[in-house]
Amino acid sequence: MTALSGTQTAILGAYAELIEELGSDDVSNRVIARRAGIAERTVFRNYPTRVDLLLATAAWIEATLFAREESHSIFDLPLAIREAMHRYDARPELAHVVAETAMRGMNGASPSPGRAHLEQLLDAEVPSLDPVQRRTVIAALSHLDSVGTWVTYRREFGMDSRDIADAAAWAAEAVLDSIRDRVTPRQAT
Amino acid sequence: MEEPVDTATAILASAAVLLRERTFDDISYRALADEVGISERTIYRQYPTRPHLLAALSNWIEQTCFPLPPFVTVSDFRAAVHERFRAFDASPAYAYVGARASAISPTLDAEPAYITRAIEAMLDVAAPTLNQRDRRRVAASLRYFSSSMFWARLRTGFDLDAAEICDAFDGAVDAVLARLPDAIWAKP
Structure with missing residues (x-):
């Protein structure tokens, strides 16, 4: 995520607040400007279209409100996923906005923001996977480590936050089972 | 039409x-x-509102363009999902609408999708002694890996085509099912 100006942070924070109060469909730039304490044209100047504003807001929410503690091992990921599901559950409106934004199928909507980090961890601990195995593991873990999991488990199965966290972490453990016996011994440094 | x-x-x-x-x-x-x-x-x-339109459009597209082939066994389920992913690849604009609609706050009915019920029914037949906790875990995983969201994520975020997405789906299904002991599968 590129560094934001103070004005941009104020705009994104105001928009996120208003989404929680009013829903994402009913918030005009005028209302955002008033909440952020700036002129309406400043909103336009920073985010010319509604989609620009939405992409920036979703990225900001992911990086702040939904930020997770960094995993130091790929095998720690189920813990991070479990915590993330509770965080989504505490902010349902924002969770839906982030989930929808990731599914727009366009440039700028990055559906797997944690992918590079997962690849780093996997390459350090389990470097012997062939490219297809590696891709399969990363794809499955990226998918599980996302707000889409929370949305789907809640909507399709009526699960509460505890059940969602359990089922998502369980699936991540299942994916990790396939590489548990492939870990490279630690090098003394 | x-x-x-x-x-x-x-x-x-x-x-x-x-x-x-x-x-x-x-x-x-x-x-x-x-x-x-x-x-x-x-x-x-x-x-x-636009979310109402999006949800209704997605349902209509789903029924008209992406009908789910019926499945009873796990291998039929895999084949049905492969067919869907290939159909998504052939009409990406339509498939993205489905992925997006499945991510928004529900506006219309809160009914689970047909595929969710079909997966649960499949598990009831294939693994009748599976405990309720594991049944939900398995059903939720299979549902989520067979979703248009999975297709959209791998297409946009990983630049994969339908064949590669089907492989990733099979890998994920293998991993999930491998967590269950052999003895729970009903003998044919």
Whole structure:
């Protein structure tokens, strides 16, 4: 995520607040400007279209409100996923906005923001996977480590936050089972 | 395609036509009204907000373009999902609408999708002694890996084509099912 100006942070924070109060469909730039304490044209100047504003807001929410503690091992990921599901559950409106934004199928909507980090961890601990195995593991873990999991488990199965966290972490453990016996011994440094 | 019978369906059919040349965000109610030949007001009456339109459009596309092949066994399930992913790849604009609609706050009914029930029914037959906790875990995983969200994520975030997405799906299903002991599978 590129560094934001103070004005941009104020705009994104105001928009996120208003989404929680009013829903994402009913918030005009005028209302955002008033909440952020700036002129309406400043909103336009920073985010010319509604989609620009939405992409920036979703990225900001992911990086702040939904930020997770960094995993130091790929095998720690189920813990991070479990915590993330509770965080989504505490902010349902924002969770839906982030989930929808990731599914727009366009440039700028990055559906797997944690992918590079997962690849780093996997390459350090389990470097012997062939490219297809590696891709399969990363794809499955990226998918599980996302707000889409929370949305789907809640909507399709009526699960509460505890059940969602359990089922998502369980699936991540299942994916990790396939590489548990492939870990490279630690090098003394 | 059959002739649409009512206004609500006519609006969806026209929205689907417009989707071939622009994204959902770029389909205004004004343009949609012109395409159908009705007033903008009539569209608002049917679909008071864009999320309502998105959800209804996704359901319509799902039924019209991506009917789910029926499945009973796990191997039929895999084949059905492969067929869907290939269909998504052939009509990405339509598939993205489905992925997006499945991510929004529910506006219409909160009914689970047909595929969710079909997966649960499949597990009941294939693994009748599976405990409830594991059944939910397995069903939720299979459902999520067979979703249009999985297809969309791998296409946009990983640049994969349908064949590669099917491989990733099979790998994920293998991993999930491998967590269950052999003894729970019903003997044919």
